[in-house]
Amino acid sequence: MTRDDTGERRGPVSLLTIEDVWKDYHGTSVLRGIDLSVEAHEVVCLIGASGSGKSTLLRCVNLLETVDDGAIYLDGAEITDVRVDPDDVRRRMGIVFQAFNLFPHMTVLDNITLAPRKVHGTGRARAEEEARDLLARFGLADKAGAYPDRLSGGQQQRVAIIRALATRPRLMLLDEVTSALDPALVTEVLGIIRELKEGGMTMILTTHEMGFCREIADTVCFLDGGVLLERGTPEQIFTDPREPRTRQFLKSVLDARRL
Amino acid sequence: MSGATRVKSDRQLQRERLRRTRAVRSGTVATVSTIVFLGAAAAVVTRSPGWPRVQDSFFDPEAFARAWPDVLDGFWTNVQIFLIAEPLILLLGLLVALARNLRAPVFFPLRALAVAYTDVFRGVPTLLVILLVGFGVPALNLQGAPRDEVTLGVIALTLAYGAYVAEVFRAGIDSVHPSQRAAARSLGLSHGKTMRYVVLPQAWRRVVPPLLNDFVSLQKDTALVSTIGVIEALRQAQIYAASKFNYTPYLAAALLFVLLTIPMARFTDYLAARSQRRRGQ
Numbered sequence: 001m002t003r004d005d006t007g008e009r010r011g012p013v014s015l016l017t018i019e020d021v022w023k024d025y026h027g028t029s030v031l032r033g034i035d036l037s038v039e040a041h042e043v044v045c046l047i048g049a050s051g052s053g054k055s056t057l058l059r060c061v062n063l064l065e066t067v068d069d070g071a072i073y074l075d076g077a078e079i080t081d082v083r084v085d086p087d088d089v090r091r092r093m094g095i096v097f098q099a100f101n102l103f104p105h106m107t108v109l110d111n112i113t114l115a116p117r118k119v120h121g122t123g124r125a126r127a128e129e130e131a132r133d134l135l136a137r138f139g140l141a142d143k144a145g146a147y148p149d150r151l152s153g154g155q156q157q158r159v160a161i162i163r164a165l166a167t168r169p170r171l172m173l174l175d176e177v178t179s180a181l182d183p184a185l186v187t188e189v190l191g192i193i194r195e196l197k198e199g200g201m202t203m204i205l206t207t208h209e210m211g212f213c214r215e216i217a218d219t220v221c222f223l224d225g226g227v228l229l230e231r232g233t234p235e236q237i238f239t240d241p242r243e244p245r246t247r248q249f250l251k252s253v254l255d256a257r258r259l
Numbered sequence: 260m261s262g263a264t265r266v267k268s269d270r271q272l273q274r275e276r277l278r279r280t281r282a283v284r285s286g287t288v289a290t291v292s293t294i295v296f297l298g299a300a301a302a303v304v305t306r307s308p309g310w311p312r313v314q315d316s317f318f319d320p321e322a323f324a325r326a327w328p329d330v331l332d333g334f335w336t337n338v339q340i341f342l343i344a345e346p347l348i349l350l351l352g353l354l355v356a357l358a359r360n361l362r363a364p365v366f367f368p369l370r371a372l373a374v375a376y377t378d379v380f381r382g383v384p385t386l387l388v389i390l391l392v393g394f395g396v397p398a399l400n401l402q403g404a405p406r407d408e409v410t411l412g413v414i415a416l417t418l419a420y421g422a423y424v425a426e427v428f429r430a431g432i433d434s435v436h437p438s439q440r441a442a443a444r445s446l447g448l449s450h451g452k453t454m455r456y457v458v459l460p461q462a463w464r465r466v467v468p469p470l471l472n473d474f475v476s477l478q479k480d481t482a483l484v485s486t487i488g489v490i491e492a493l494r495q496a497q498i499y500a501a502s503k504f505n506y507t508p509y510l511a512a513a514l515l516f517v518l519l520t521i522p523m524a525r526f527t528d529y530l531a532a533r534s535q536r537r538r539g540q
Contacts, residue, residue, distance in 0.1 A: 020268070022265070022271075029265070068271065069265075069267055069268050069270070069271040070268070070270070070271070071270060080274075081274075082274055082277045082278050082281065083277070
């Protein structure tokens, strides 16, 4: 623990610190005392079977779920404090879901500029300029005026990521962003994440794409039954996992790929 | 390390304490602001220049007590009309909605009739429908045509509200995604079976809140049948009001209608909240 009896935190401050976080649903714990810290510019990849608690952990960090014990700190300040305004916290991070959740009644440009304009108070002209820059950077310049239902799944998900980026978040949370896409479209979404890493974005992502995880992650965490069972570099986790459960999980994923 | 028996940390206990304190504080704020608001509203009303006269003619306890038994008795008629009309309206509305959904060319007359019916009865004011049916049907002198005012009132209300309810049903049916229909038809289910087993069960869930809204409205509109001579709550109140030039009996009738509609409104809210929760999961 990096905390003494008075609750003061010691030592260097990580960008995000998750401390002994528990989450219960209907009497069972889906997170059982998660400890994890994420440094600036670090890319952390959460792997594990469905129901292992990966998504719940991301939702807790975004305060979409309230933790049932433990605490989460962003830039050294506790965000799980009851007195903290969740909107204030969410303003500083972006989250992207498996189902893109674009607003169907708005154009791509309006989807992207909504939060900058209505939450961050950016003027329309500047917000749109920045949105167009982002769209151009990720190869979607010609889609600014399109409505989401005119886009492919991969394009929609890229717009969703750009929408989260438009508020200049400190931290990006990506929850299985490629799981709803067919393989041909996965590549373009992974490309955008690769670019984000090159730009120094701090990210926590959950994914079933083990190859991508191995390539992009600085740290890989294996969750099993709500416990962070093993964490290490991609090299270590994928070539020499210590825990039998990790080995078993990776083997099952590999077997599935071979079919 | 089972979740149920785990010991909460001091941090969590303190967090929960803080949450409770805040809940109590919000409760207190809500209570105080409600009292202040009601107090202010009451002050404005009771200080108005006409208040003493209004108090005499609308808030006379004696007149209230005198009229109450008869108004209550009349209100029972409203409840009866409502209870009989409601299932009839549901049935009529559903049939009309289904008729509008028939696509086969043979059924064109039926479909046209359904369209004409909804157009006409949604357009004509309910009060007019009641007057037309209430005085028009008996005047026909048809063999077997009802002459009883309550029956005529029920028929009129059913015709008027059936048109609204048909539209609610139709919106519900249309809101079920076409892929559901395609999936059912691809399994070999006929149009009717697709409707019955796949579309209507899903549509039903969505139309319940707007339907209940229409029924709250119907509960009040049962008072309109007083115009064709049914002695119900409003008519009873009118009789008392006219004999003593005191309007308190109207208040008694209003109170009864509110008492009936409020539980219905809360039930609607409850259903809406429940479907919201289900969708959230």
